[in-house]
Amino acid sequence: MTQLLRVQNFTVSIDGIGAGEDQTLDNPFGLDQSRLMEWLFATASSPVRTGPGGSRGLDDCFARDFSHGIGAEIMGRNKFGPQRGPWTDHDWQGWWGDEPPFHTPVFVLTHHERPSFTLGDTTFHFVGGDPASVLEKARIAAHGKDVRLGGGVTTIRQFLDADLVDTLHVVVAPVRFGHGLKLWESPDELRDRFHLEVVPSPSGVVHHLFWRK
Amino acid sequence: MTQLLRVQNFTVSIDGIGAGEDQTLDNPFGLDQSRLMEWLFATASSPVRTGPGGSRGLDDCFARDFSHGIGAEIMGRNKFGPQRGPWTDHDWQGWWGDEPPFHTPVFVLTHHERPSFTLGDTTFHFVGGDPASVLEKARIAAHGKDVRLGGGVTTIRQFLDADLVDTLHVVVAPVRFGHGLKLWESPDELRDRFHLEVVPSPSGVVHHLFWRK
Numbered sequence: 018m019t020q021l022l023r024v025q026n027f028t029v030s031i032d033g034i035g036a037g038e039d040q041t042l043d044n045p046f047g048l049d050q051s052r053l054m055e056w057l058f059a060t061a062s063s064p065v066r067t068g069p070g071g072s073r074g075l076d077d078c079f080a081r082d083f084s085h086g087i088g089a090e091i092m093g094r095n096k097f098g099p100q101r102g103p104w105t106d107h108d109w110q111g112w113w114g115d116e117p118p119f120h121t122p123v124f125v126l127t128h129h130e131r132p133s134f135t136l137g138d139t140t141f142h143f144v145g146g147d148p149a150s151v152l153e154k155a156r157i158a159a160h161g162k163d164v165r166l167g168g169g170v171t172t173i174r175q176f177l178d179a180d181l182v183d184t185l186h187v188v189v190a191p192v193r194f195g196h197g198l199k200l201w202e203s204p205d206e207l208r209d210r211f212h213l214e215v216v217p218s219p220s221g222v223v224h225h226l227f228w229r230k
Numbered sequence: 231m232t233q234l235l236r237v238q239n240f241t242v243s244i245d246g247i248g249a250g251e252d253q254t255l256d257n258p259f260g261l262d263q264s265r266l267m268e269w270l271f272a273t274a275s276s277p278v279r280t281g282p283g284g285s286r287g288l289d290d291c292f293a294r295d296f297s298h299g300i301g302a303e304i305m306g307r308n309k310f311g312p313q314r315g316p317w318t319d320h321d322w323q324g325w326w327g328d329e330p331p332f333h334t335p336v337f338v339l340t341h342h343e344r345p346s347f348t349l350g351d352t353t354f355h356f357v358g359g360d361p362a363s364v365l366e367k368a369r370i371a372a373h374g375k376d377v378r379l380g381g382g383v384t385t386i387r388q389f390l391d392a393d394l395v396d397t398l399h400v401v402v403a404p405v406r407f408g409h410g411l412k413l414w415e416s417p418d419e420l421r422d423r424f425h426l427e428v429v430p431s432p433s434g435v436v437h438h439l440f441w442r443k
Contacts, residue, residue, distance in 0.1 A: 019282065061441075069232065073397050073441035074427035082291055085298045184286050214287035214432050228274075228286035 020156050021163040021183040022091075024173060025083050027200075028053045028188040028222075034197035035170040040099050045112050052192045056222040064118040075218045079186060088159025090123045091151060093172035097125045097141070104131045111141065119167075122158040124151055126172060148179040170198040177207075185211070185227040233369050234376040234396040235304075237386060238296050240413075241266045241401040241435075247410035248383040253312050258325050265405045269435040277331040288431045292399060301372025303336045304364055306385035310338045310354070317344045324354065332380075335371040337364055339385060361392040383411040390420075398424070398440040 029035040030053065037047025046053065057063050061071035062080040071077070094100075098109050111117060117139040124144050131143040142158075144151050155164045166176055176182050185207070187200065204213060204225050211227035218224060242248040243266065250260025259266065270276050274284030275293040284290070307313075311322050324330060330352040337355050344356040355371075357364050368377045379389055389395050398420070400413065417426060417438050424440035431437060 072425070074425070074439045075429050075437075078291055078295055078439070081298060082294065085294060212285070212287070216288050216429065216431075218429075219427050224288075226287045226291070 019183075020159060020161065022152060022166055022176065022181055023087070023163050024166045024168075024182060024185040024187065025087075026057060026079060026186060026188060027168050027173065028057070028190055029170075029200050030190060030192045030194045030197075032193050032195065033199045033201045033203070034194045035168065035200050036095070036198045037194070038197060040095060042099050045099070048194055048197055049192075053190050056188060056190060056218070056220050059220065072220070074220075075216070075224070076220050076222065079188070079224060082186075083165075084118075084120065086163050087121060087165045088162025089121050089155040090119050090165045090167045091155050091172070091176075092123060092125055092167035093169050094125055094127045095171070096167055096169050103129045107131065107134075110134065110136055122155070123167075124155050124158075126151060148176050148181055152176075152181055170200050173200060180210070183229050185225070187225045187227070189223045189225060191221045232396075233372060233374065235365060235379055235389065235394055236300070236376050237379045237381070237395060237398040237400065238300075239270060239292060239399060239401060240381050240386065241270070241403055242383075242413045243403055243405050243407045243410075245406050245408065246412045246414045246416070247407040248381065248413050249308070249411045250407070251410060253308060255312050258312070261407055261410055262405075266403050269401060269403060269431070269433050272433065285433070287433075288429070288437070289433050289435065292401070292437060295399075296378075297331075297333065299376050300334060300378045301375025302334050302368040303332050303378045303380045304368050304385070304389075305336060305338055305380035306382050307338055307340045308384070309380055309382050316342045320344065320347075323347065323349055335368070336380075337368050337371075339364060361389050361394055365389075365394055383413050386413060393423070396442050398438070400438040400440070402436045402438060404434045 040047040056076050057080055058065060059072055060077040060080040061073045062077050097111055116137040119139040122140050122142060124142050127143050128145050133140060133142045144154060166173060207227055211229055214226040216224040253260040269289050270293055271278060272285055273290040273293040274286050275290050310324050329350040332352040335353050335355060337357050340356050341358050346353060346355045357367060379386060420440055424442055427439040429437040
């Protein structure tokens with residue numbers, strides 16, 4: 018079986034923006050996250066749902082698929098935290114509390130060394146190097162399962178530029194930010210290398226499913 | 231976590247027909263199965279795919295979801311084989327060869343006793359009794375995971391009548407058979423008890439996602 022590198026549930030605005038430019042401790046996305054992620058939070062399988070209820074339609078099928086067949090994640094440093102430069106302390110362990118929603122090894126891209134640590138059943142490793150070498154590490158850790166490319170925008174673009182991404186599930190939410198970090202000007206930019214299916218959801222978001230030609 | 235009873239990837243024609251009336255050893259569906267199941271066979275995750283390739287769009291997301299989070303299946307006797315009445319021999323072990331695509335315990339509904347047996351990582355049990363008692367057995371065997379209701383038409387209707395089904399994913403294929411076993415006259419029949427999302431696929435099938443109100 019091929020081990021794929023998959024982007025899952027990555028959400029951008031109509032104008033292609035996935036994060037703001039001013040990330041802070043109180044504002045991980047640097048913009049109004051709830052307006053982007055509302056579609057996910059409304060589903061029965063949302064990772065932040067604590068009680069029963071929630072929709073079990075199309076959006077929920079994608080919410081469930083987030084972790085299905087995934088054995089490791091690669092994420093950019095800005096997805097892990099708001100710090101920049103060398104690690105000044107090791108108290109920061111990500112935004113997710115004691116039970117991060119990954120449940121696999123996670124490879125955090127950084128130029129700055131830091132020891133690995135484990136929270137719940139997620140282990141964070143801090144790795145430098147080019148995208149291909151990081152992907153190789155993640156593939157080994159995934160034990161034959163697929164690797165999820167977790168974002169953010171800069172990380173996804175970096176792996177797209179290196180032509181390492183096999184499938185992308187990008188959700189376009191009905192909101193316009195005007196400025197921020199752009200994944201694309203238009204999803205059509207990827208059509209030369211990927212098949213694309215565009216699937217509108219009754220919730221108002223539009224699912225974009227890309228797979229390598 | 232709630233253990234759901236889920237129908238997954240069950241495919242009917244535009245006129246609601248999921249099987250013919252004349253099932254035989256050579257024709258498990260009793261009608262032209264390829265016209266119903268073409269959408270599934272075209273996906274990368276199709277259970278009958280032996281090589282690489284296949285689509286990774288919307289239909290594939292549902293193909294992948296077939297087994298995700300499932301710990302047991304319940305199926306009608308006609309899904310298991312073309313025999314009727316008491317088992318005259320035990321040589322028949324289903325249509326699926328040495329590696330059935332279920333990979334869990336499977337409970338086959340029958341009034342006629344037969345010993346359980348295992349093929350690959352699938353174990354078939356033969357059980358009588360009303361739907362609620364069969365579901366209880368399957369839930370225990372599923373160890374906290376969901377139970378899939380595998381069909382056929384008669385079995386799904388029986389469990390719907392007993393109000394035991396939590397979610398249904400029914401695929402309507404662009405073919406008309408005219409006669410056969412009908413799941414419904416129209417999907418609207420289930421709207422009193424279920425939410426419904428109708429999602430057309432670029433492949434030509436229409437996915438119907440029901441979940442309990």
